[in-house]
Amino acid sequence: MKKLIPIMIYAVFFLFLLPPFIYAEEDEQKVDQEKMALYKKTAAITQIPWYYLAAIDQFEENTQKETASDDLIAITIDQNRWFGIGNSIHNTSIAWVSLFSGFGQDGNGDNLADPTNDEDILYSMAHYIEKEGTSHRDIKIALWNYYKRDLSVQTIMNIAKVYKQFGTISLNKTDFPIPLQHNYSYKNTWGDARGFGGRRIHEGTDIFANYGVPVKSTTYGVVELKGWNRYGGWRIGIRDIYNRYHYYAHLNGYKDGLKVGDVVEPGDIIGSVGSTGYGPPGTAGKFPPHLHYGMYKDNGYSEWSFDPYPYLRKWERAARNR
Incomplete structure:
Protein backbone atom coordinates (compact mmCIF):
# COMPACT_ATOMS: atom_id res chain seq x y z
CA MET A 1 0.00 0.00 0.00
CA LYS A 2 2.86 2.36 0.89
CA LYS A 3 4.39 1.80 -2.57
CA LEU A 4 1.10 2.65 -4.26
CA ILE A 5 0.75 6.06 -2.59
CA PRO A 6 3.71 7.72 -4.40
CA ILE A 7 2.51 6.27 -7.70
CA MET A 8 -0.98 7.71 -7.15
CA ILE A 9 0.51 11.10 -6.26
CA TYR A 10 2.61 11.11 -9.45
CA ALA A 11 -0.45 10.09 -11.51
CA VAL A 12 -2.56 12.93 -10.11
CA PHE A 13 0.32 15.37 -10.64
CA PHE A 14 0.67 14.19 -14.24
CA LEU A 15 -3.02 14.80 -14.93
CA PHE A 16 -2.65 18.41 -13.78
CA LEU A 17 0.23 18.83 -16.24
CA LEU A 18 -1.86 17.76 -19.25
CA PRO A 19 -2.50 20.67 -21.66
CA PRO A 20 -5.97 22.26 -21.40
CA PHE A 21 -6.68 21.58 -25.09
CA ILE A 22 -6.76 17.83 -24.38
CA TYR A 23 -9.68 18.35 -22.02
CA ALA A 24 -11.30 20.73 -24.52
CA GLU A 25 -11.01 18.15 -27.31
CA GLU A 26 -12.54 15.47 -25.10
CA ASP A 27 -15.44 17.78 -24.15
CA GLU A 28 -15.99 18.66 -27.81
CA GLN A 29 -16.04 15.01 -28.81
CA LYS A 30 -18.57 14.26 -26.07
CA VAL A 31 -20.83 17.10 -27.24
CA ASP A 32 -20.57 15.90 -30.84
CA GLN A 33 -21.51 12.38 -29.80
CA GLU A 34 -24.55 13.64 -27.88
CA LYS A 35 -25.62 15.77 -30.84
CA MET A 36 -25.23 12.87 -33.25
CA ALA A 37 -27.41 10.72 -30.99
CA LEU A 38 -30.15 13.38 -31.12
CA TYR A 39 -29.88 13.83 -34.89
CA LYS A 40 -30.09 10.09 -35.54
CA LYS A 41 -32.96 9.57 -33.10
CA THR A 42 -34.97 12.31 -34.80
CA ALA A 43 -34.04 10.98 -38.25
CA ALA A 44 -35.33 7.53 -37.31
CA ILE A 45 -38.69 8.99 -36.28
CA THR A 46 -39.20 11.39 -39.19
CA GLN A 47 -37.16 9.85 -42.05
CA ILE A 48 -35.32 13.17 -42.53
CA PRO A 49 -31.64 12.12 -42.91
CA TRP A 50 -29.54 13.10 -39.90
CA TYR A 51 -27.06 15.12 -41.94
CA TYR A 52 -29.75 17.62 -42.97
CA LEU A 53 -30.78 18.14 -39.34
CA ALA A 54 -27.12 18.49 -38.33
CA ALA A 55 -26.55 21.01 -41.14
CA ILE A 56 -29.50 23.18 -40.09
CA ASP A 57 -28.26 23.13 -36.51
CA GLN A 58 -24.72 24.02 -37.60
CA PHE A 59 -25.97 26.86 -39.81
CA GLU A 60 -27.96 28.34 -36.94
CA GLU A 61 -25.08 27.91 -34.52
CA ASN A 62 -23.10 30.21 -36.81
CA THR A 63 -25.87 32.79 -37.20
CA GLN A 64 -27.77 33.01 -33.91
CA LYS A 65 -26.54 35.56 -31.36
CA GLU A 66 -28.58 33.83 -28.66
CA THR A 67 -30.06 30.35 -28.84
CA ALA A 68 -33.30 29.18 -27.26
CA SER A 69 -31.66 26.11 -25.76
CA ASP A 70 -28.84 26.34 -23.25
CA ASP A 71 -27.87 22.75 -23.97
CA LEU A 72 -26.95 21.20 -27.36
CA ILE A 73 -29.22 22.39 -30.17
CA ALA A 74 -28.74 25.86 -31.66
CA ILE A 75 -31.89 25.96 -33.84
CA THR A 76 -33.97 28.85 -32.55
CA ILE A 77 -37.54 29.38 -33.71
CA ASP A 78 -39.38 32.67 -33.32
CA GLN A 79 -41.74 32.46 -30.33
CA ASN A 80 -44.80 33.69 -32.21
CA ARG A 81 -44.17 31.09 -34.85
CA TRP A 82 -43.52 28.37 -32.27
CA PHE A 83 -46.64 28.96 -30.16
CA GLY A 84 -48.92 30.18 -32.94
CA ILE A 85 -50.57 33.54 -33.45
CA GLY A 86 -53.12 34.00 -30.71
CA ASN A 87 -51.37 31.88 -28.10
CA SER A 88 -50.30 35.02 -26.30
CA ILE A 89 -49.72 33.29 -22.96
CA HIS A 90 -47.26 30.90 -24.63
CA ASN A 91 -48.90 27.79 -23.22
CA THR A 92 -46.58 24.88 -24.03
CA SER A 93 -49.29 22.20 -23.96
CA ILE A 94 -49.08 20.38 -27.29
CA ALA A 95 -52.86 20.52 -27.57
CA TRP A 96 -52.82 24.29 -27.00
CA VAL A 97 -49.97 24.91 -29.47
CA SER A 98 -51.71 22.74 -32.06
CA LEU A 99 -54.97 24.64 -31.53
CA PHE A 100 -53.23 27.85 -32.60
CA SER A 101 -51.39 26.16 -35.50
CA GLY A 102 -48.03 26.66 -33.82
CA PHE A 103 -44.75 25.34 -35.18
CA GLY A 104 -43.84 23.57 -31.93
CA GLN A 105 -44.07 19.81 -31.54
CA ASP A 106 -43.52 17.32 -28.71
CA GLY A 107 -40.29 15.45 -29.35
CA ASN A 108 -39.73 13.80 -25.98
CA GLY A 109 -43.22 12.48 -25.17
CA ASP A 110 -44.11 14.78 -22.28
CA ASN A 111 -47.09 16.36 -24.13
CA LEU A 112 -45.37 19.73 -24.11
CA ALA A 113 -43.91 21.74 -26.97
CA ASP A 114 -41.04 23.46 -25.18
CA PRO A 115 -39.07 25.90 -27.40
CA THR A 116 -36.01 25.47 -25.14
CA ASN A 117 -35.97 21.65 -25.16
CA ASP A 118 -33.48 20.07 -27.58
CA GLU A 119 -35.65 17.11 -28.55
CA ASP A 120 -38.73 19.28 -29.07
CA ILE A 121 -36.76 21.79 -31.16
CA LEU A 122 -35.16 19.21 -33.42
CA TYR A 123 -38.33 17.19 -33.86
CA SER A 124 -40.32 20.34 -34.66
CA MET A 125 -37.90 21.31 -37.43
CA ALA A 126 -37.85 17.77 -38.83
CA HIS A 127 -41.66 17.59 -38.67
CA TYR A 128 -41.91 20.88 -40.59
CA ILE A 129 -39.61 19.56 -43.33
CA GLU A 130 -41.32 16.16 -43.41
CA LYS A 131 -44.62 17.79 -44.37
CA GLU A 132 -42.99 18.81 -47.67
CA GLY A 133 -41.38 15.40 -48.19
CA THR A 134 -38.14 13.54 -47.53
CA SER A 135 -36.31 13.75 -50.87
CA HIS A 136 -33.36 16.09 -51.51
CA ARG A 137 -35.63 18.35 -53.57
CA ASP A 138 -38.41 18.31 -50.95
CA ILE A 139 -36.00 19.28 -48.19
CA LYS A 140 -34.58 22.12 -50.29
CA ILE A 141 -38.09 23.47 -50.89
CA ALA A 142 -38.94 23.22 -47.19
CA LEU A 143 -35.77 25.11 -46.27
CA TRP A 144 -36.61 27.85 -48.77
CA ASN A 145 -40.10 28.17 -47.30
CA TYR A 146 -38.57 28.51 -43.84
CA TYR A 147 -35.58 30.80 -44.51
CA LYS A 148 -36.73 32.65 -47.67
CA ARG A 149 -33.08 33.13 -48.68
CA ASP A 150 -31.14 31.32 -51.39
CA LEU A 151 -27.72 31.60 -49.73
CA SER A 152 -29.01 30.20 -46.43
CA VAL A 153 -30.55 27.22 -48.21
CA GLN A 154 -27.45 26.60 -50.32
CA THR A 155 -25.18 26.80 -47.29
CA ILE A 156 -27.26 24.26 -45.37
CA MET A 157 -27.34 21.90 -48.35
CA ASN A 158 -23.55 22.22 -48.69
CA ILE A 159 -22.97 21.48 -45.00
CA ALA A 160 -25.28 18.46 -45.26
CA LYS A 161 -23.30 17.23 -48.27
CA VAL A 162 -20.04 17.40 -46.30
CA TYR A 163 -21.52 15.65 -43.26
CA LYS A 164 -23.00 12.93 -45.45
CA GLN A 165 -19.69 12.27 -47.23
CA PHE A 166 -17.62 12.01 -44.05
CA GLY A 167 -20.33 10.48 -41.88
CA THR A 168 -19.60 12.72 -38.90
CA ILE A 169 -19.92 16.28 -37.57
CA SER A 170 -16.47 16.11 -35.95
CA LEU A 171 -14.57 17.86 -38.73
CA ASN A 172 -12.00 20.12 -37.11
CA LYS A 173 -8.91 19.53 -39.25
CA THR A 174 -7.42 22.50 -41.16
CA ASP A 175 -4.46 23.12 -43.46
CA PHE A 176 -2.33 25.96 -44.84
CA PRO A 177 -3.08 26.68 -48.52
CA ILE A 178 0.56 26.41 -49.69
CA PRO A 179 2.70 23.28 -49.03
CA LEU A 180 5.23 24.24 -46.37
CA GLN A 181 8.19 22.76 -48.27
CA HIS A 182 7.81 25.41 -51.00
CA ASN A 183 9.20 28.93 -50.82
Missing part, protein backbone atom coordinates in the same frame (compact mmCIF):
# COMPACT_ATOMS: atom_id res chain seq x y z
CA TYR A 184 6.47 31.43 -50.04
CA SER A 185 5.95 34.69 -48.18
CA TYR A 186 3.00 36.72 -46.99
CA LYS A 187 2.03 39.56 -44.70
CA ASN A 188 -1.19 41.18 -43.61
CA THR A 189 -2.49 43.04 -46.69
CA TRP A 190 -6.21 43.01 -45.90
CA GLY A 191 -7.71 46.49 -46.30
CA ASP A 192 -4.89 47.90 -48.45
CA ALA A 193 -5.91 50.16 -51.34
CA ARG A 194 -6.32 48.71 -54.84
CA GLY A 195 -6.55 50.74 -58.05
CA PHE A 196 -7.55 48.34 -60.82
CA GLY A 197 -11.25 48.61 -61.57
CA GLY A 198 -11.70 51.71 -59.42
CA ARG A 199 -10.87 52.57 -55.85
CA ARG A 200 -11.44 49.59 -53.56
CA ILE A 201 -9.82 47.77 -50.66
CA HIS A 202 -7.90 44.51 -50.77
CA GLU A 203 -10.23 41.83 -49.40
CA GLY A 204 -7.67 39.16 -48.59
CA THR A 205 -4.04 38.17 -48.00
CA ASP A 206 -1.54 37.69 -50.82
CA ILE A 207 0.74 34.65 -50.48
CA PHE A 208 3.64 34.98 -52.92
CA ALA A 209 5.05 31.76 -54.39
CA ASN A 210 6.37 30.47 -57.70
CA TYR A 211 4.25 29.58 -60.71
CA GLY A 212 2.70 26.15 -60.42
CA VAL A 213 3.07 25.72 -56.66
CA PRO A 214 0.07 23.63 -55.49
CA VAL A 215 -2.82 25.37 -53.77
CA LYS A 216 -4.69 23.39 -51.13
CA SER A 217 -8.11 23.63 -49.51
CA THR A 218 -7.77 24.93 -45.96
CA THR A 219 -11.05 23.50 -44.66
CA TYR A 220 -13.87 21.05 -45.28
CA GLY A 221 -16.39 22.46 -47.73
CA VAL A 222 -18.05 22.41 -51.13
CA VAL A 223 -16.80 24.05 -54.33
CA GLU A 224 -19.42 26.72 -54.88
CA LEU A 225 -17.84 28.67 -57.72
CA LYS A 226 -15.13 28.11 -60.32
CA GLY A 227 -14.07 30.11 -63.37
CA TRP A 228 -12.81 33.46 -64.57
CA ASN A 229 -13.20 36.75 -62.74
CA ARG A 230 -11.96 40.05 -64.16
CA TYR A 231 -10.20 40.90 -60.89
CA GLY A 232 -9.21 37.46 -59.61
CA GLY A 233 -8.48 35.66 -62.87
CA TRP A 234 -8.96 31.91 -62.57
CA ARG A 235 -10.47 31.49 -59.13
CA ILE A 236 -12.30 29.02 -56.89
CA GLY A 237 -14.83 29.70 -54.15
CA ILE A 238 -15.39 27.12 -51.40
CA ARG A 239 -18.16 27.35 -48.77
CA ASP A 240 -17.20 25.67 -45.48
CA ILE A 241 -19.27 24.26 -42.60
CA TYR A 242 -18.95 27.49 -40.57
CA ASN A 243 -20.85 29.74 -43.01
CA ARG A 244 -17.57 31.05 -44.42
CA TYR A 245 -16.69 31.49 -48.07
CA HIS A 246 -13.03 30.92 -49.02
CA TYR A 247 -11.85 32.71 -52.15
CA TYR A 248 -8.72 31.49 -53.99
CA ALA A 249 -7.70 33.82 -56.84
CA HIS A 250 -5.04 34.43 -59.57
CA LEU A 251 -4.65 30.68 -60.10
CA ASN A 252 -2.55 29.27 -62.92
CA GLY A 253 -4.98 26.39 -63.31
CA TYR A 254 -7.24 23.91 -61.55
CA LYS A 255 -6.85 20.35 -60.39
CA ASP A 256 -8.01 18.05 -63.20
CA GLY A 257 -11.63 17.07 -62.81
CA LEU A 258 -12.45 19.55 -60.04
CA LYS A 259 -15.96 20.89 -60.52
CA VAL A 260 -18.63 22.95 -58.80
CA GLY A 261 -20.42 20.83 -56.20
CA ASP A 262 -17.37 18.73 -55.26
CA VAL A 263 -16.70 18.15 -51.57
CA VAL A 264 -13.15 18.96 -50.45
CA GLU A 265 -11.24 18.46 -47.24
CA PRO A 266 -8.18 20.21 -45.78
CA GLY A 267 -5.08 19.38 -47.81
CA ASP A 268 -6.89 18.57 -51.06
CA ILE A 269 -5.13 20.12 -54.06
CA ILE A 270 -7.53 22.46 -55.87
CA GLY A 271 -5.21 24.36 -58.23
CA SER A 272 -1.84 26.07 -58.55
CA VAL A 273 -0.33 29.52 -58.06
CA GLY A 274 -0.41 31.89 -61.02
CA SER A 275 -0.73 35.55 -61.97
CA THR A 276 -4.04 35.62 -63.82
CA GLY A 277 -6.52 38.46 -63.69
CA TYR A 278 -6.90 42.21 -64.21
CA GLY A 279 -8.43 41.76 -67.63
CA PRO A 280 -10.49 39.50 -69.92
CA PRO A 281 -10.19 35.69 -69.78
CA GLY A 282 -6.59 34.57 -70.26
CA THR A 283 -4.96 37.77 -69.00
CA ALA A 284 -1.84 36.96 -66.98
CA GLY A 285 1.51 38.39 -65.92
CA LYS A 286 0.37 41.84 -64.78
CA PHE A 287 1.80 41.16 -61.31
CA PRO A 288 4.12 38.60 -59.65
CA PRO A 289 2.67 35.13 -59.13
CA HIS A 290 0.78 34.74 -55.88
CA LEU A 291 -2.34 33.31 -54.29
CA HIS A 292 -4.96 35.81 -53.23
CA TYR A 293 -6.76 34.22 -50.28
CA GLY A 294 -9.96 35.86 -49.06
CA MET A 295 -12.56 34.94 -46.45
CA TYR A 296 -16.18 36.05 -46.18
CA LYS A 297 -18.66 35.45 -43.39
CA ASP A 298 -22.44 35.00 -43.72
CA ASN A 299 -24.67 35.69 -40.72
CA GLY A 300 -27.91 34.54 -42.32
CA TYR A 301 -28.77 38.05 -43.51
CA SER A 302 -25.69 39.46 -45.23
CA GLU A 303 -22.14 38.50 -46.16
CA TRP A 304 -18.95 40.48 -45.63
CA SER A 305 -15.19 40.22 -46.02
CA PHE A 306 -12.93 39.83 -42.98
CA ASP A 307 -9.19 39.57 -42.42
CA PRO A 308 -7.90 36.01 -43.13
CA TYR A 309 -4.36 36.72 -41.92
CA PRO A 310 -4.84 35.49 -38.30
CA TYR A 311 -6.38 32.26 -39.62
CA LEU A 312 -3.51 31.72 -42.04
CA ARG A 313 -0.97 32.17 -39.25
CA LYS A 314 -2.86 29.75 -37.03
CA TRP A 315 -3.19 27.13 -39.79
CA GLU A 316 0.48 27.52 -40.72
CA ARG A 317 1.56 26.89 -37.11
CA ALA A 318 -0.71 23.87 -36.84
CA ALA A 319 0.67 22.45 -40.12
CA ARG A 320 4.26 22.87 -38.91
CA ASN A 321 3.46 21.07 -35.65
CA ARG A 322 1.95 18.00 -37.33
Whole structure:
Protein backbone atom coordinates (compact mmCIF):
# COMPACT_ATOMS: atom_id res chain seq x y z
CA MET A 1 0.00 0.00 0.00
CA LYS A 2 2.86 2.36 0.89
CA LYS A 3 4.39 1.80 -2.57
CA LEU A 4 1.10 2.65 -4.26
CA ILE A 5 0.75 6.06 -2.59
CA PRO A 6 3.71 7.72 -4.40
CA ILE A 7 2.51 6.27 -7.70
CA MET A 8 -0.98 7.71 -7.15
CA ILE A 9 0.51 11.10 -6.26
CA TYR A 10 2.61 11.11 -9.45
CA ALA A 11 -0.45 10.09 -11.51
CA VAL A 12 -2.56 12.93 -10.11
CA PHE A 13 0.32 15.37 -10.64
CA PHE A 14 0.67 14.19 -14.24
CA LEU A 15 -3.02 14.80 -14.93
CA PHE A 16 -2.65 18.41 -13.78
CA LEU A 17 0.23 18.83 -16.24
CA LEU A 18 -1.86 17.76 -19.25
CA PRO A 19 -2.50 20.67 -21.66
CA PRO A 20 -5.97 22.26 -21.40
CA PHE A 21 -6.68 21.58 -25.09
CA ILE A 22 -6.76 17.83 -24.38
CA TYR A 23 -9.68 18.35 -22.02
CA ALA A 24 -11.30 20.73 -24.52
CA GLU A 25 -11.01 18.15 -27.31
CA GLU A 26 -12.54 15.47 -25.10
CA ASP A 27 -15.44 17.78 -24.15
CA GLU A 28 -15.99 18.66 -27.81
CA GLN A 29 -16.04 15.01 -28.81
CA LYS A 30 -18.57 14.26 -26.07
CA VAL A 31 -20.83 17.10 -27.24
CA ASP A 32 -20.57 15.90 -30.84
CA GLN A 33 -21.51 12.38 -29.80
CA GLU A 34 -24.55 13.64 -27.88
CA LYS A 35 -25.62 15.77 -30.84
CA MET A 36 -25.23 12.87 -33.25
CA ALA A 37 -27.41 10.72 -30.99
CA LEU A 38 -30.15 13.38 -31.12
CA TYR A 39 -29.88 13.83 -34.89
CA LYS A 40 -30.09 10.09 -35.54
CA LYS A 41 -32.96 9.57 -33.10
CA THR A 42 -34.97 12.31 -34.80
CA ALA A 43 -34.04 10.98 -38.25
CA ALA A 44 -35.33 7.53 -37.31
CA ILE A 45 -38.69 8.99 -36.28
CA THR A 46 -39.20 11.39 -39.19
CA GLN A 47 -37.16 9.85 -42.05
CA ILE A 48 -35.32 13.17 -42.53
CA PRO A 49 -31.64 12.12 -42.91
CA TRP A 50 -29.54 13.10 -39.90
CA TYR A 51 -27.06 15.12 -41.94
CA TYR A 52 -29.75 17.62 -42.97
CA LEU A 53 -30.78 18.14 -39.34
CA ALA A 54 -27.12 18.49 -38.33
CA ALA A 55 -26.55 21.01 -41.14
CA ILE A 56 -29.50 23.18 -40.09
CA ASP A 57 -28.26 23.13 -36.51
CA GLN A 58 -24.72 24.02 -37.60
CA PHE A 59 -25.97 26.86 -39.81
CA GLU A 60 -27.96 28.34 -36.94
CA GLU A 61 -25.08 27.91 -34.52
CA ASN A 62 -23.10 30.21 -36.81
CA THR A 63 -25.87 32.79 -37.20
CA GLN A 64 -27.77 33.01 -33.91
CA LYS A 65 -26.54 35.56 -31.36
CA GLU A 66 -28.58 33.83 -28.66
CA THR A 67 -30.06 30.35 -28.84
CA ALA A 68 -33.30 29.18 -27.26
CA SER A 69 -31.66 26.11 -25.76
CA ASP A 70 -28.84 26.34 -23.25
CA ASP A 71 -27.87 22.75 -23.97
CA LEU A 72 -26.95 21.20 -27.36
CA ILE A 73 -29.22 22.39 -30.17
CA ALA A 74 -28.74 25.86 -31.66
CA ILE A 75 -31.89 25.96 -33.84
CA THR A 76 -33.97 28.85 -32.55
CA ILE A 77 -37.54 29.38 -33.71
CA ASP A 78 -39.38 32.67 -33.32
CA GLN A 79 -41.74 32.46 -30.33
CA ASN A 80 -44.80 33.69 -32.21
CA ARG A 81 -44.17 31.09 -34.85
CA TRP A 82 -43.52 28.37 -32.27
CA PHE A 83 -46.64 28.96 -30.16
CA GLY A 84 -48.92 30.18 -32.94
CA ILE A 85 -50.57 33.54 -33.45
CA GLY A 86 -53.12 34.00 -30.71
CA ASN A 87 -51.37 31.88 -28.10
CA SER A 88 -50.30 35.02 -26.30
CA ILE A 89 -49.72 33.29 -22.96
CA HIS A 90 -47.26 30.90 -24.63
CA ASN A 91 -48.90 27.79 -23.22
CA THR A 92 -46.58 24.88 -24.03
CA SER A 93 -49.29 22.20 -23.96
CA ILE A 94 -49.08 20.38 -27.29
CA ALA A 95 -52.86 20.52 -27.57
CA TRP A 96 -52.82 24.29 -27.00
CA VAL A 97 -49.97 24.91 -29.47
CA SER A 98 -51.71 22.74 -32.06
CA LEU A 99 -54.97 24.64 -31.53
CA PHE A 100 -53.23 27.85 -32.60
CA SER A 101 -51.39 26.16 -35.50
CA GLY A 102 -48.03 26.66 -33.82
CA PHE A 103 -44.75 25.34 -35.18
CA GLY A 104 -43.84 23.57 -31.93
CA GLN A 105 -44.07 19.81 -31.54
CA ASP A 106 -43.52 17.32 -28.71
CA GLY A 107 -40.29 15.45 -29.35
CA ASN A 108 -39.73 13.80 -25.98
CA GLY A 109 -43.22 12.48 -25.17
CA ASP A 110 -44.11 14.78 -22.28
CA ASN A 111 -47.09 16.36 -24.13
CA LEU A 112 -45.37 19.73 -24.11
CA ALA A 113 -43.91 21.74 -26.97
CA ASP A 114 -41.04 23.46 -25.18
CA PRO A 115 -39.07 25.90 -27.40
CA THR A 116 -36.01 25.47 -25.14
CA ASN A 117 -35.97 21.65 -25.16
CA ASP A 118 -33.48 20.07 -27.58
CA GLU A 119 -35.65 17.11 -28.55
CA ASP A 120 -38.73 19.28 -29.07
CA ILE A 121 -36.76 21.79 -31.16
CA LEU A 122 -35.16 19.21 -33.42
CA TYR A 123 -38.33 17.19 -33.86
CA SER A 124 -40.32 20.34 -34.66
CA MET A 125 -37.90 21.31 -37.43
CA ALA A 126 -37.85 17.77 -38.83
CA HIS A 127 -41.66 17.59 -38.67
CA TYR A 128 -41.91 20.88 -40.59
CA ILE A 129 -39.61 19.56 -43.33
CA GLU A 130 -41.32 16.16 -43.41
CA LYS A 131 -44.62 17.79 -44.37
CA GLU A 132 -42.99 18.81 -47.67
CA GLY A 133 -41.38 15.40 -48.19
CA THR A 134 -38.14 13.54 -47.53
CA SER A 135 -36.31 13.75 -50.87
CA HIS A 136 -33.36 16.09 -51.51
CA ARG A 137 -35.63 18.35 -53.57
CA ASP A 138 -38.41 18.31 -50.95
CA ILE A 139 -36.00 19.28 -48.19
CA LYS A 140 -34.58 22.12 -50.29
CA ILE A 141 -38.09 23.47 -50.89
CA ALA A 142 -38.94 23.22 -47.19
CA LEU A 143 -35.77 25.11 -46.27
CA TRP A 144 -36.61 27.85 -48.77
CA ASN A 145 -40.10 28.17 -47.30
CA TYR A 146 -38.57 28.51 -43.84
CA TYR A 147 -35.58 30.80 -44.51
CA LYS A 148 -36.73 32.65 -47.67
CA ARG A 149 -33.08 33.13 -48.68
CA ASP A 150 -31.14 31.32 -51.39
CA LEU A 151 -27.72 31.60 -49.73
CA SER A 152 -29.01 30.20 -46.43
CA VAL A 153 -30.55 27.22 -48.21
CA GLN A 154 -27.45 26.60 -50.32
CA THR A 155 -25.18 26.80 -47.29
CA ILE A 156 -27.26 24.26 -45.37
CA MET A 157 -27.34 21.90 -48.35
CA ASN A 158 -23.55 22.22 -48.69
CA ILE A 159 -22.97 21.48 -45.00
CA ALA A 160 -25.28 18.46 -45.26
CA LYS A 161 -23.30 17.23 -48.27
CA VAL A 162 -20.04 17.40 -46.30
CA TYR A 163 -21.52 15.65 -43.26
CA LYS A 164 -23.00 12.93 -45.45
CA GLN A 165 -19.69 12.27 -47.23
CA PHE A 166 -17.62 12.01 -44.05
CA GLY A 167 -20.33 10.48 -41.88
CA THR A 168 -19.60 12.72 -38.90
CA ILE A 169 -19.92 16.28 -37.57
CA SER A 170 -16.47 16.11 -35.95
CA LEU A 171 -14.57 17.86 -38.73
CA ASN A 172 -12.00 20.12 -37.11
CA LYS A 173 -8.91 19.53 -39.25
CA THR A 174 -7.42 22.50 -41.16
CA ASP A 175 -4.46 23.12 -43.46
CA PHE A 176 -2.33 25.96 -44.84
CA PRO A 177 -3.08 26.68 -48.52
CA ILE A 178 0.56 26.41 -49.69
CA PRO A 179 2.70 23.28 -49.03
CA LEU A 180 5.23 24.24 -46.37
CA GLN A 181 8.19 22.76 -48.27
CA HIS A 182 7.81 25.41 -51.00
CA ASN A 183 9.20 28.93 -50.82
CA TYR A 184 6.47 31.43 -50.04
CA SER A 185 5.95 34.69 -48.18
CA TYR A 186 3.00 36.72 -46.99
CA LYS A 187 2.03 39.56 -44.70
CA ASN A 188 -1.19 41.18 -43.61
CA THR A 189 -2.49 43.04 -46.69
CA TRP A 190 -6.21 43.01 -45.90
CA GLY A 191 -7.71 46.49 -46.30
CA ASP A 192 -4.89 47.90 -48.45
CA ALA A 193 -5.91 50.16 -51.34
CA ARG A 194 -6.32 48.71 -54.84
CA GLY A 195 -6.55 50.74 -58.05
CA PHE A 196 -7.55 48.34 -60.82
CA GLY A 197 -11.25 48.61 -61.57
CA GLY A 198 -11.70 51.71 -59.42
CA ARG A 199 -10.87 52.57 -55.85
CA ARG A 200 -11.44 49.59 -53.56
CA ILE A 201 -9.82 47.77 -50.66
CA HIS A 202 -7.90 44.51 -50.77
CA GLU A 203 -10.23 41.83 -49.40
CA GLY A 204 -7.67 39.16 -48.59
CA THR A 205 -4.04 38.17 -48.00
CA ASP A 206 -1.54 37.69 -50.82
CA ILE A 207 0.74 34.65 -50.48
CA PHE A 208 3.64 34.98 -52.92
CA ALA A 209 5.05 31.76 -54.39
CA ASN A 210 6.37 30.47 -57.70
CA TYR A 211 4.25 29.58 -60.71
CA GLY A 212 2.70 26.15 -60.42
CA VAL A 213 3.07 25.72 -56.66
CA PRO A 214 0.07 23.63 -55.49
CA VAL A 215 -2.82 25.37 -53.77
CA LYS A 216 -4.69 23.39 -51.13
CA SER A 217 -8.11 23.63 -49.51
CA THR A 218 -7.77 24.93 -45.96
CA THR A 219 -11.05 23.50 -44.66
CA TYR A 220 -13.87 21.05 -45.28
CA GLY A 221 -16.39 22.46 -47.73
CA VAL A 222 -18.05 22.41 -51.13
CA VAL A 223 -16.80 24.05 -54.33
CA GLU A 224 -19.42 26.72 -54.88
CA LEU A 225 -17.84 28.67 -57.72
CA LYS A 226 -15.13 28.11 -60.32
CA GLY A 227 -14.07 30.11 -63.37
CA TRP A 228 -12.81 33.46 -64.57
CA ASN A 229 -13.20 36.75 -62.74
CA ARG A 230 -11.96 40.05 -64.16
CA TYR A 231 -10.20 40.90 -60.89
CA GLY A 232 -9.21 37.46 -59.61
CA GLY A 233 -8.48 35.66 -62.87
CA TRP A 234 -8.96 31.91 -62.57
CA ARG A 235 -10.47 31.49 -59.13
CA ILE A 236 -12.30 29.02 -56.89
CA GLY A 237 -14.83 29.70 -54.15
CA ILE A 238 -15.39 27.12 -51.40
CA ARG A 239 -18.16 27.35 -48.77
CA ASP A 240 -17.20 25.67 -45.48
CA ILE A 241 -19.27 24.26 -42.60
CA TYR A 242 -18.95 27.49 -40.57
CA ASN A 243 -20.85 29.74 -43.01
CA ARG A 244 -17.57 31.05 -44.42
CA TYR A 245 -16.69 31.49 -48.07
CA HIS A 246 -13.03 30.92 -49.02
CA TYR A 247 -11.85 32.71 -52.15
CA TYR A 248 -8.72 31.49 -53.99
CA ALA A 249 -7.70 33.82 -56.84
CA HIS A 250 -5.04 34.43 -59.57
CA LEU A 251 -4.65 30.68 -60.10
CA ASN A 252 -2.55 29.27 -62.92
CA GLY A 253 -4.98 26.39 -63.31
CA TYR A 254 -7.24 23.91 -61.55
CA LYS A 255 -6.85 20.35 -60.39
CA ASP A 256 -8.01 18.05 -63.20
CA GLY A 257 -11.63 17.07 -62.81
CA LEU A 258 -12.45 19.55 -60.04
CA LYS A 259 -15.96 20.89 -60.52
CA VAL A 260 -18.63 22.95 -58.80
CA GLY A 261 -20.42 20.83 -56.20
CA ASP A 262 -17.37 18.73 -55.26
CA VAL A 263 -16.70 18.15 -51.57
CA VAL A 264 -13.15 18.96 -50.45
CA GLU A 265 -11.24 18.46 -47.24
CA PRO A 266 -8.18 20.21 -45.78
CA GLY A 267 -5.08 19.38 -47.81
CA ASP A 268 -6.89 18.57 -51.06
CA ILE A 269 -5.13 20.12 -54.06
CA ILE A 270 -7.53 22.46 -55.87
CA GLY A 271 -5.21 24.36 -58.23
CA SER A 272 -1.84 26.07 -58.55
CA VAL A 273 -0.33 29.52 -58.06
CA GLY A 274 -0.41 31.89 -61.02
CA SER A 275 -0.73 35.55 -61.97
CA THR A 276 -4.04 35.62 -63.82
CA GLY A 277 -6.52 38.46 -63.69
CA TYR A 278 -6.90 42.21 -64.21
CA GLY A 279 -8.43 41.76 -67.63
CA PRO A 280 -10.49 39.50 -69.92
CA PRO A 281 -10.19 35.69 -69.78
CA GLY A 282 -6.59 34.57 -70.26
CA THR A 283 -4.96 37.77 -69.00
CA ALA A 284 -1.84 36.96 -66.98
CA GLY A 285 1.51 38.39 -65.92
CA LYS A 286 0.37 41.84 -64.78
CA PHE A 287 1.80 41.16 -61.31
CA PRO A 288 4.12 38.60 -59.65
CA PRO A 289 2.67 35.13 -59.13
CA HIS A 290 0.78 34.74 -55.88
CA LEU A 291 -2.34 33.31 -54.29
CA HIS A 292 -4.96 35.81 -53.23
CA TYR A 293 -6.76 34.22 -50.28
CA GLY A 294 -9.96 35.86 -49.06
CA MET A 295 -12.56 34.94 -46.45
CA TYR A 296 -16.18 36.05 -46.18
CA LYS A 297 -18.66 35.45 -43.39
CA ASP A 298 -22.44 35.00 -43.72
CA ASN A 299 -24.67 35.69 -40.72
CA GLY A 300 -27.91 34.54 -42.32
CA TYR A 301 -28.77 38.05 -43.51
CA SER A 302 -25.69 39.46 -45.23
CA GLU A 303 -22.14 38.50 -46.16
CA TRP A 304 -18.95 40.48 -45.63
CA SER A 305 -15.19 40.22 -46.02
CA PHE A 306 -12.93 39.83 -42.98
CA ASP A 307 -9.19 39.57 -42.42
CA PRO A 308 -7.90 36.01 -43.13
CA TYR A 309 -4.36 36.72 -41.92
CA PRO A 310 -4.84 35.49 -38.30
CA TYR A 311 -6.38 32.26 -39.62
CA LEU A 312 -3.51 31.72 -42.04
CA ARG A 313 -0.97 32.17 -39.25
CA LYS A 314 -2.86 29.75 -37.03
CA TRP A 315 -3.19 27.13 -39.79
CA GLU A 316 0.48 27.52 -40.72
CA ARG A 317 1.56 26.89 -37.11
CA ALA A 318 -0.71 23.87 -36.84
CA ALA A 319 0.67 22.45 -40.12
CA ARG A 320 4.26 22.87 -38.91
CA ASN A 321 3.46 21.07 -35.65
CA ARG A 322 1.95 18.00 -37.33
